[in-house]
Amino acid sequence: MSATITVTHRHGEHVSVEAGGVQLMSYVYKPDPVAFESRKPYAHPLRTLGGRHVSGYRPADHRWHKGLQMTASHLSGQNFWGGHTYVPGDWYQELPDRIGSMRHDGFAGITVGRDRLSFAENLTWVANGGDEWAKERRDIVVHSVEPDEGTWALDWGIELTNVRDTPLVFGSPTTAGRELAGYTGLHWRGPRDFGGGRVLGPGDLEGEAMMGAQAPWLAFVGEHDFVDAHSTLVFAHAPENDKAIHESHWFVRAQEAPMVAFSWAYFDEFELPPGESFAYRYRIVVADGAWDRDRVTRYLDGHGWS
Numbered sequence: 001m002s003a004t005i006t007v008t009h010r011h012g013e014h015v016s017v018e019a020g021g022v023q024l025m026s027y028v029y030k031p032d033p034v035a036f037e038s039r040k041p042y043a044h045p046l047r048t049l050g051g052r053h054v055s056g057y058r059p060a061d062h063r064w065h066k067g068l069q070m071t072a073s074h075l076s077g078q079n080f081w082g083g084h085t086y087v088p089g090d091w092y093q094e095l096p097d098r099i100g101s102m103r104h105d106g107f108a109g110i111t112v113g114r115d116r117l118s119f120a121e122n123l124t125w126v127a128n129g130g131d132e133w134a135k136e137r138r139d140i141v142v143h144s145v146e147p148d149e150g151t152w153a154l155d156w157g158i159e160l161t162n163v164r165d166t167p168l169v170f171g172s173p174t175t176a177g178r179e180l181a182g183y184t185g186l187h188w189r190g191p192r193d194f195g196g197g198r199v200l201g202p203g204d205l206e207g208e209a210m211m212g213a214q215a216p217w218l219a220f221v222g223e224h225d226f227v228d229a230h231s232t233l234v235f236a237h238a239p240e241n242d243k244a245i246h247e248s249h250w251f252v253r254a255q256e257a258p259m260v261a262f263s264w265a266y267f268d269e270f271e272l273p274p275g276e277s278f279a280y281r282y283r284i285v286v287a288d289g290a291w292d293r294d295r296v297t298r299y300l301d302g303h304g305w306s
Helices: 239-243 293-302
Strands: 006-010 014-019 022-028 042-046 068-071 085-087 091-093 101-112 117-126 132-146 151-162 168-171 185-189 198-200 217-223 230-237 249-253 259-263 270-272 277-288
Touching (some): 185 277, 217 249, 230 259, 230 293, 277 293
Antiparallel strands (some): 022 042, 085 091, 101 117, 117 132, 217 230, 230 277
């Protein structure tokens, strides 16, 4: 049975969800102070029902990594990821004039039930210099808060419309020439103690084999410092993503900088013509304990998409 949740909205700053005395998530939409980190909304902290932290914020290696956030590392010459920009032949460069932002324009609606929060957010993707490039409708749902299972879930949907008079071209450092760096799209940064975590996928996919792979889900199992405990995050595609504008691949690192991205432009660029839109939808399951493939499969089979 799902638990009762408490939702707090501090207007102009964040929306947070609590259950059983634990803040599970805070969705922060107040603009960040540092433009170089690509100002955008993000979800942090993320916690399990047992109160374990499972997201990282501004780590020393990448200050622009902030919990769970939508990104676009290479977009028509601009960087909506934040931080250093990969330049073919010149490695990573500090190019602040290429850093874009995602502006929170307001909530189209917020619905709170006993055991479910859903909200729709309107955003504008703004290039460096102020030109508006895209309008986004973002749908966030927190649901399936199940103490008996030690789990809760967050669904994240995006519909993006090109408002320029030229195509938007989506890529990644890999499309620009760097191997194994296809990061872009919805991105999660794990806490530092998740370094060395275990990465699982369907079948026999595991560890490094998941980098650049295509699969409906990926699980990341981390072990915490200070306490004898593990936590698992499951990242899953909604069924309709199979028919999205461009195929997706997994970007994952599990050592010093634990992270996962639903990369929508890992190996090849794609274009969004003027006036047209694309959509993706994802699910992140946050669980206490170290899950194996069978546990992941049972959960996903038992929690359908609506």
